[in-house]
Amino acid sequence: MLRINSPEELEKLRQEILSRSDPSKPCISICAGAGCLASGAGEVIAAFKAEIEKQGLTTDVNTKGTGCPGFCERGPVVIIYPEEICYLRVKPDDVPEIISQTIREKRVVDRLLYVDPTTGEKAIHESDIPFYKNQKRNLISYNSKIDSKSIDDYLAIGGYSALAKVLFKMTAEQVLEEVKKSNLRGRGGGGFPAGNKWEGSRNAPEPIKYVLVNADEGDPGAFMDRALLEGNPHSILEGLTIGAYAIGSHEGYIYVRQEYPLAVVNVNIAIRQAEEYGLLGKNILGSGFDFTVKVHQGAGAFVCGESTALMTALEGRAGEPRPKYIRSNIVGLWGRPTVLNNVETWANVPLIINKGADWFTQFGTEKSKGTKIFSLVGKITNTGLVEVPMGITLRDIIYKIGGGIPGGKKFKAVQTGGPSGGCIPEKLLDLEVGFDELTKAGSMMGSGGMIVMDEDTCMVDVARYFLNFLIDESCGKCTPCREGIRQMLKILTNITKGKGKEGDIELLEELAEVAIDASLCALGKSAPNPLLSTVRYFRDEYEAHVKEKRCPALSCKELIAYHIDPSKCQACMICLKKCPADAIEGGKNRIHVIDQGKCTKCGTCIEVCPARFGAVNKISGQPVPAPIPEDARTLVRKSKEQ
Amino acid sequence: MNKGRVDQIIEKHHGEASSLIQVLLEIQSEHHWLPKEALDRISEKLQVPLTRILYIATFYKAFSLVPKGRHEVHVCVGTACHVRGAPRILDTVQDLTGIKPGETDADLKFSLETVNCLGCCALGPVLEVNGKTYGNMGPSKTAEVLKNYE
Ligand SMILES: Cc1cc2nc3c(=O)[nH]c(=O)nc-3n(C[C@H](O)[C@H](O)[C@H](O)COP(=O)(O)O)c2cc1C
Ligand code: SF4
Ligand code: SF4
Ligand code: SF4
Ligand code: FES
Ligand code: FES
Numbered sequence: 001m002l003r004i005n006s007p008e009e010l011e012k013l014r015q016e017i018l019s020r021s022d023p024s025k026p027c028i029s030i031c032a033g034a035g036c037l038a039s040g041a042g043e044v045i046a047a048f049k050a051e052i053e054k055q056g057l058t059t060d061v062n063t064k065g066t067g068c069p070g071f072c073e074r075g076p077v078v079i080i081y082p083e084e085i086c087y088l089r090v091k092p093d094d095v096p097e098i099i100s101q102t103i104r105e106k107r108v109v110d111r112l113l114y115v116d117p118t119t120g121e122k123a124i125h126e127s128d129i130p131f132y133k134n135q136k137r138n139l140i141s142y143n144s145k146i147d148s149k150s151i152d153d154y155l156a157i158g159g160y161s162a163l164a165k166v167l168f169k170m171t172a173e174q175v176l177e178e179v180k181k182s183n184l185r186g187r188g189g190g191g192f193p194a195g196n197k198w199e200g201s202r203n204a205p206e207p208i209k210y211v212l213v214n215a216d217e218g219d220p221g222a223f224m225d226r227a228l229l230e231g232n233p234h235s236i237l238e239g240l241t242i243g244a245y246a247i248g249s250h251e252g253y254i255y256v257r258q259e260y261p262l263a264v265v266n267v268n269i270a271i272r273q274a275e276e277y278g279l280l281g282k283n284i285l286g287s288g289f290d291f292t293v294k295v296h297q298g299a300g301a302f303v304c305g306e307s308t309a310l311m312t313a314l315e316g317r318a319g320e321p322r323p324k325y326i327r328s329n330i331v332g333l334w335g336r337p338t339v340l341n342n343v344e345t346w347a348n349v350p351l352i353i354n355k356g357a358d359w360f361t362q363f364g365t366e367k368s369k370g371t372k373i374f375s376l377v378g379k380i381t382n383t384g385l386v387e388v389p390m391g392i393t394l395r396d397i398i399y400k401i402g403g404g405i406p407g408g409k410k411f412k413a414v415q416t417g418g419p420s421g422g423c424i425p426e427k428l429l430d431l432e433v434g435f436d437e438l439t440k441a442g443s444m445m446g447s448g449g450m451i452v453m454d455e456d457t458c459m460v461d462v463a464r465y466f467l468n469f470l471i472d473e474s475c476g477k478c479t480p481c482r483e484g485i486r487q488m489l490k491i492l493t494n495i496t497k498g499k500g501k502e503g504d505i506e507l508l509e510e511l512a513e514v515a516i517d518a519s520l521c522a523l524g525k526s527a528p529n530p531l532l533s534t535v536r537y538f539r540d541e542y543e544a545h546v547k548e549k550r551c552p553a554l555s556c557k558e559l560i561a562y563h564i565d566p567s568k569c570q571a572c573m574i575c576l577k578k579c580p581a582d583a584i585e586g587g588k589n590r591i592h593v594i595d596q597g598k599c600t601k602c603g604t605c606i607e608v609c610p611a612r613f614g615a616v617n618k619i620s621g622q623p624v625p626a627p628i629p630e631d632a633r634t635l636v637r638k639s640k641e642q
Numbered sequence: 643m644n645k646g647r648v649d650q651i652i653e654k655h656h657g658e659a660s661s662l663i664q665v666l667l668e669i670q671s672e673h674h675w676l677p678k679e680a681l682d683r684i685s686e687k688l689q690v691p692l693t694r695i696l697y698i699a700t701f702y703k704a705f706s707l708v709p710k711g712r713h714e715v716h717v718c719v720g721t722a723c724h725v726r727g728a729p730r731i732l733d734t735v736q737d738l739t740g741i742k743p744g745e746t747d748a749d750l751k752f753s754l755e756t757v758n759c760l761g762c763c764a765l766g767p768v769l770e771v772n773g774k775t776y777g778n779m780g781p782s783k784t785a786e787v788l789k790n791y792e
Contacts (some may be wrong), residue, residue, distance in 0.1 A: 034761030038768065038775035198743040220758035221721030227761075258667060258704045299663050300703030316660035318701040375763070377722035381762035402650065415721065451721045465724055470756075472703075557729075578782050580737065602737070603730045607780035 003278040004128045005286040007164040010155075015278075015299060017152045026061050026103050027081040029144050030090075033068030033227060035384075036075035040091065041065075044076045045094035052098045061103055064153075067231015070224075070385040071131055073113070079126060085407050086126040087112035092451075117381075117403070131382050134400045136389045138190050138365060138371050139347050140224075144233035148266050151273035154234040160279055163238050166245055167287040170353075175246040176202060176394060177347065182357035183369045188305075188342025188418065190522075191368070192436035197339055200329040202247040204337035209249040212239055212314070212333070212340040215256040215263065216298055216305035219418030222449035224342035224373040224385050229256070229263040232347070233563035237280065238291060239349035244291045247339055251292065255310050257298040268280035268295055302419075306521055307332075307340050311473070316485045318388035320475045321521035342372055342447060365391035368634035371446060378415075379454040388433065395429040409454040412553075413537070418445030419473075420526030422533025423459060442533040444526070458555035459538040460545050465493040466530040467642050474523060481524025484515035488531060497558040500546035505535060513580035550621025557601050560620045564605075566591045566628050568615035571635045575605035575616065591633040598625055643673045647718045659688045663698065664706060674714075677704040711746045711753040713791045715739070716770040720759030723766040727780070731767050732756065734781040738788055754792070 004010050028038075030045050035434040048063050071077055074088035080102055087098065087109065101107045114123040116130065123129045146153035154160070160543075166175050179194030182617060202211055213236060217225040229236060240252050242506045256264050271293055282290045296314055304319035309335045313319035323455045334336025348370060361369045366388035374397065376386050381403030389398060394414055394530045398404065413423040422443035424431065435445045453462065467489040476482045488511050491504050511526030513622050519525045535542060535582055544550045550558040564575075566586075576584045576592060583599040586592030592615075594605070606616040651668045655661035669680055676699055685692045699705040716767070717732045736742060739752045746753040763767055765777025769784060776787050 035764050038760070038762035038765055038777055070760075072762065075764065173747050216757075219721075220719070221724075221759040221763065223759055223763070229690075259760075297664060297667055298702075299667055299698075299705065301701065313663065314660075316658075316662045318698050375722075376767070377763035378725045383766075385720070418721070449721065451725060453725050457725045462725070465721070475701075580734075580781075580785065600737070602781050603727075603732060604734075604781040604785075 001006070001163050003276070005278065005284060007168050008061060010160060010164050010285060010421055012160075014155050014161075017156050017349065017468055020077050021156065022081055022374075023257045027064060028061060028098075028103075029066050029079045029081065030057055031068055031075060031077040031144065032065035032148075032228065033075075034223065034358060035072030035394075039075045039089075039414070041076035043092045044078070044090050048099075050094045053106075055099055055375050057099070057103065061099075061613065062249060065149075066148040067148045068140075068227040068385055069126070069225075070135075070137075070140055070387070071129070071382065071383040072384040072458040073382045076146075078112075079509070080252065082123045086114065086124070086129065086241045087330065089112055114305070116298065128265040131384070131386075131401055135387050136217055136371050137387045138351060138363070139228065139235075140231075140234065140373055140385060140387045143227065146232060148231050148233065150235060151277065154232070155205055158354070159234050160238055162353035163241055163279065164285055164444050166242050166353055167285055167289055168250065168383070170249060172202065172246050175242060178357050179246065179352060182352045182360040183367075184345065184348055184352060184360070185368065185370065185435060187344035187348075189417075189444070189516075191445055194341055194345055196331050197341075198243060198247050200327065201249075201337040201339045206336050208251075210333045210339070211247065211249045211252040212242045212338060213240055213252070213254040213346055214305060214307075214310060214342045215254055215260070216310065216341055217257055217260070217343075218302040218305040219445065219447050219449040221377055221415075221451045222375040222418065222447055222450045224375050226260050226403065227264055227385055228347050228373075229260070230266050233267040234274065235350060236267070236343055236346050237270055237274055239346035240293065241280065241284070241291050242340060242353060243347050244343070247337070249339070250290050250292070251339075252293045253314055253333075254293060254295045255298060255304070258300055262298060264295060271295070287401070299474075302469075303475045303521075303523055304524060308521070309342065311335065311338060316337070318475075322522060344448070353449060353545065355590065365432060365434045365437075367436055368445075372433065372445070373449045374416075374450040376402050376450050376452070378403055379409065379453040379457065382454040390434050391430055391432045393430050394424065397433070397450070399430070404431035405452065409456065411452070412455055412463075413459065415443070415451040415452045415453065415462065416449065417444035417529065418449045419470050419521065420444060420529055421446045421449075422529045423453070423462060423537065424533070425537040427559075432580040442529065442536055444529070451483070456553050456555060458496070458551055458553035459534040459541045460492060460496055461553075461555055463497055463531040463534045467492060467527065470523065470527050474527075478520045478524065481527065482519070484511050485518075485527055487511050492531070495542065495545045496556040497543070497552070498556075500545065500548040504546055505539070505542050509535065532570045544621070546623045552620070554620050556620075560601065561596060561624045562594055562599055563607060563617050563624055564592050564594055564603060565592075565615050565617055565620055566611055566633075569635070570613045570615070572610065572613065574608050574610070576598065578604050578608045580604060586633075589635045591628065591635055593627045593633070643669065643677055643680050645679070645683055648671075648680050651689065652684065652687045656728070659690050662690055662695065663702070664689060665677060666695075666699060672707055674710040675708060692742075708746065711750045711752065713752050713772055714758045715752055715754050715762075715788075717743075717754070717770045718766065718770070719756040719762050721769060722759065722761065722763035725792050726766045730781050731747060731769060731779045734784045735769070735788065736763040752788075
């Protein structure tokens with residue numbers, strides 16, 4: 001591979017790559033993101049390769065494994081270029097038809113298209129699907145256009161032109177000014193203005209400085225950073241290099257969580273390719289600017305996503321936060337000025353440079369500019385990654401893009417901000433998404449987890465869930481966090497078990513205050529948020545647990561009982577055979593009855609009872625109806641009655 | 643795990659003490675746990691006290707100081723899977739294997755771990771056995787899946 005020594009050579013290479021690829025040549029892009037791989041994308045890719053060879057089309061068709069374009073719900077997702085035909089839920093069996101119909105005959109395979117559930121209309125192109133139509137995909141739309149392992153693909157879409165621009169046409173100060181003007185705020189949690197952080201480091205006297213990518217993605221329900229890093233690693237490297245140039249750093253690190261092996265592989269490939277082309281390393285593009293990047297894998301500790309803990313971990317020690325008397329952009333990694341930004345923050349940088357701060361600020365609200373990627377998951381029809389302009393309402397995200405709540409259930413709350421965030425109730429759905437707006441509602445933007453909850457989700461359990469998550473993650477250095485979380489968790493667990501006492505809710509609120517006021521780092525300070533927001537908006541659910549020993553969502557195991565409705569049971573015996581506790585009495589033509597003494601509440605019976613019967617119920621806060629007497633258990637079938 | 647291999651891994655990371663975590667990760671991923679002899683060797687080569695290595699090995703969740711079972715079961719307890727019923731899946735796995743997260747059974751058949759978001763929330767709740775993902779799990783489906791592993 002040839003080293004590129006100037007911006008002109010870069011442009012020449014780009015033109016070469018573009019001319020090599022015939023725009024009319026079909027390209028099949030198959031999502032190889034985690035979601036699609038889990039639904040069989042690997043087999044689909046193999047099937048395409050085999051079929052293309054079988055039909056002798058190897059030189060006429062390209063295939064690409066790409067990062068997640070967002071619509072994981074309907075994976076494996078396949079997009080055929082240049083027509084941009086979007087096929088969903090593709091199986092290996094569909095492949096021969098796609099090749100012979102779409103590739104050879106230019107005909108669309110109707111049954112693989114998106115069908116609008118309300119209108120019944122079919123959508124051929126990605127952009128016609130309501131899920132995508134209502135988004136603003138400045139960052140994530142590149143994922144399906146490039147092979148995540150190919151630097152040439154990135155160059156073909158204009159990659160590294162922003163880097164060339166800053167190195168040859170802008171001073172470091174100008175870069176800084178542009179980023180400040182864009183008002184880009186950190187996408188990893190706090191929403192701190194990136195430009196100000198950079199400026200602090202730039203002005204620090206210490207000559208050796210570092211730039212870091214936070215790819216720890218600790219929010220347990222989010223995967224947008226993963227999708228960017230796996231799908232478009234060069235965009236992160238380019239952003240990071242631009243940041244390094246702006247602050248005067250020559251060394252960068254990417255801290256990736258250990259659970260993301262593919263991201264590690266892809267980003268390492270990207271680094272190697274960029275080094276070979278001279279886009280990283282010494283004398284980048286002949287500009288005289290040197291910059292190297294190393295990847296550091298995390299080892300499984302949520303607290304390491306916190307800035308000071310991450311830096312301690314990078315130094316090879318146990319990642320414990322330290323007090324921030326001095327900000328880490330002044331005294332950070334190895335005691336030197338260090339800029340740490342989230343993956344998505346860095347991904348925005350090349351766009352801001354290329355298209356300008358004015359372009360960037362046209363999206364969003366006064367204080368929150370640009371777009372934000374959310375991981376829209378939980379009880380939502382269209383699970384996936386969505387990129388939206390700041391300022392869009394939660395309602396639009398959940399209903400217009402997310403397609404609402406599946407199964408005819410009722411919406412209850414949406415959780416944002418992960419373990420540091422909170423639950424937002426129905427009455428606030430018209431809230432505009434932005435850093436300050438979400439904080440005001442008792443939640444926060446966080447890194448982009450957006451978990452939708454329906455009537456079956458217990459809010460007390462959600463609060464308990466996050467504290468239970470954090471109890472393992474608190475580094476234990478300070479008492480209000482370590483002991484406070486333990487105590488809050490203990491009380492909440494008791495409440496979910498029906499052992500809640502009068503006064504517990506107030507006690508929880510007091511403990512929360514202390515943790516907020518006296519914890520050393522943001523983990524402890526924000527740990528009570530899920531609890532406080534659920535108490536604030538769903539106090540009645542807490543009270544039902546405490547006073548009536550009832551779980552309104554029928555979720556808390558200790559407060560519910562499984563019961564077979566004798567008028568619905570059709571004696572199919574499925575539950576009887578599957579019950580692991582032998583707790584179901586029944587037989588052929590016998591109405592089945594659960595022995596409450598034996599039942600372990602595993603939930604198998606409700607899962608296996610055929611939906612057309614729906615005979616198993618959950619009950620809470622009231623006594624289980626007495627089992628019907630033995631002699632009344634013979635089933636009288638309706639069909640025979642007539 | 644032989645000494646030579648441990649030395650190779652250490653050398654790959656230029657024998658720097660700051661790469662301790664990376665060295666441990668590589669040994670963990672190759673060997674599935676961290677044998678005492680390997681830790682002694684690292685301590686000697688990197689000039690890091692064994693107590694510090696053990697502290698790190700217990701601080702981070704990726705490391706195991708005991709051998710793992712033949713089949714590694716990972717139950718996703720990420721938020722999306724949680725609200726879709728992950729606790730019932732975890733209960734089922736615990737009942738069937740008799741072990742809790744972080745444990746390995748006596749005949750080294752299963753090791754159980756909980757994980758956070760595997761990136762396939764659309765299929766939640768999900769379960770992973772030896773890296774293979776099973777989606778839309780229920781208690782009964784979970785029992786069926788585990789039956790396939792000997
Ligand atoms: C306990 C804790 C965990 C965090 N985890 C992450 C994380 O996984 N990813 C991330 O980007 N930021 C995380 N943060 C925020 C970082 O401390 C830091 O603010 C951020 O990486 C800065 O980048 P940004 O300004 O671009 O958002 C976490 C903070 C805390 C307190
Ligand atoms: S607040 Fe919690 S996580 Fe942060 S330093 Fe204190 S104990 Fe550690
Ligand atoms: S909940 Fe589980 S143990 Fe109880 S009756 Fe149903 S299948 Fe049996
Ligand atoms: S599965 Fe449902 S219908 Fe069948 S025996 Fe059990 S309760 Fe009755
Ligand atoms: S993983 Fe394929 S669309 Fe998200
Ligand atoms: S939360 Fe389980 S896969 Fe995302």
